[in-house]
Amino acid sequence: MPVDTFQASRWTRGNFLFPTLIEVSDKAVVRRKRSWFSRDEISMSIFKVASVHIRTGMIWSDILIESSGGSDPLASHGHTKTDAQAIKDLIEEYQATPENRTREKRD
Secondary structure (H helix, E strand, O other): OOOEEEEOOOOOOOOOOOOOEEEEOOOEEEEEEEOOOOEEEEEEEHHHEEEEEEEEOOOEEEEEEEEOOOOOOEEEEEEEHHHHHHHHHHHHHHHHOHHHHHHHHHO
């Protein structure tokens, strides 16, 4: 399956030089954030996603993806409203896919 990548806007706080990336695949959701000397990467299995919370402002949206496993939520800000909705729709689509549901039961 292809990986869909969504980049936060460079015009938002903390994203000017190194914008946050969110990648959604049929197996996981990954948030990548770079800085001058380090990289912060958080991944969460698509089966462990409990909820996707989108907070929209005038232009940009904040995304909070919570897990059912008790780990830290995956948060990102500065995405367009359409990208935020696309992230949510992709996660829900991958969770509803029949092949993913049978794989989840085995895990």
